[in-house]
Amino acid sequence: MELEIRKVVTICEETFIEGFKKSAKPVRIAAALAVIKNPYAGKYVEDLLPLIKTYSEKLGEILPQKAIAALGISGQEVEAYGKGALVGLDGEIEHGSAIIHTLTFGNPFRSQCDQAETLLPSAEKRGAAGSSLDLAIKHKMDPKIRSHHMTFEVRIPDAPRNDEIVIAAVVTSSGRAHPRIGSLHKELEGVFPS
Known part of the structure; x- marks a missing residue:
């Protein structure tokens, strides 16, 4: 099987005001998305x-690298991350899951984010070209830090075609603009936000 990437799209967003209040620093999020050929579209395999071996490791290296570069930061400065797969209509969600739910995808991603430790949260679904995908984001070292729980909506107008898959990596250099609900650590200790 041959690696076939039709295009890579990078989306970067900076939020300066949230909830009618200026943020202490902009919330910056970037996602890199690869539009790839799905060799199993239209049939059961x-x-x-072979799909995993062709795409997982390569995309686990390329996509976080492009997302981090879009933020103009180092991997050390990444605070949270996530991944996703949007499968075209003739494919199975399992095809996208096979690519992103492997150590060959996740380990290169975590390595680029300064040896991050947490599992990458994910979103997978099937959809037509232009469908949106809400990428889940969590803290790279501690999944109980709620300030970094968020989502980032992405879409590509002409992808995925029926025989394609969009694979995405998302990174952020901070949590939400004005987090006020406390961490799960405190709640487990019986301390609730006031």
């Missing part, structure tokens, strides 16, 4: 290993 039992063994997905």
Whole structure:
């Protein structure tokens, strides 16, 4: 199987005002999305290993690298991240899941984010060209830090075609603008936000 990427799209957003209040620093989020050929579109294939071997490691390196570069920061400065797959109408959600739910995708991603430790949160679905995908984001070292729980909506007007998959990596250099609900650590200790 041959690696076939039609295009890579990078989306970067900076939010300066949230909830009618200026943020202490802009909330910056970037996602890199690869539009790839789905060789299994329109048919059932039992063994997905060739798909994994062709795409997982390569995209686990390329996409976080492009997202981090779009923010203009180092991997050390990434605070939170996530991943996703949007499968075209003739594919199975399992095809996208096979690519992103592997150590060959996740380990290069975490490595670029200064040896991050948490599992990458994910979003997977099937949709037509132009469908949106809400990428889940969590803190790279501690999933109980709620200030970094957020989503980032992405879409590509002409992708995925029926025989394509969009694979996404998202990173951010901070949490939400004005977090006020406290961490899960405190709630587990019986301390609730006032």
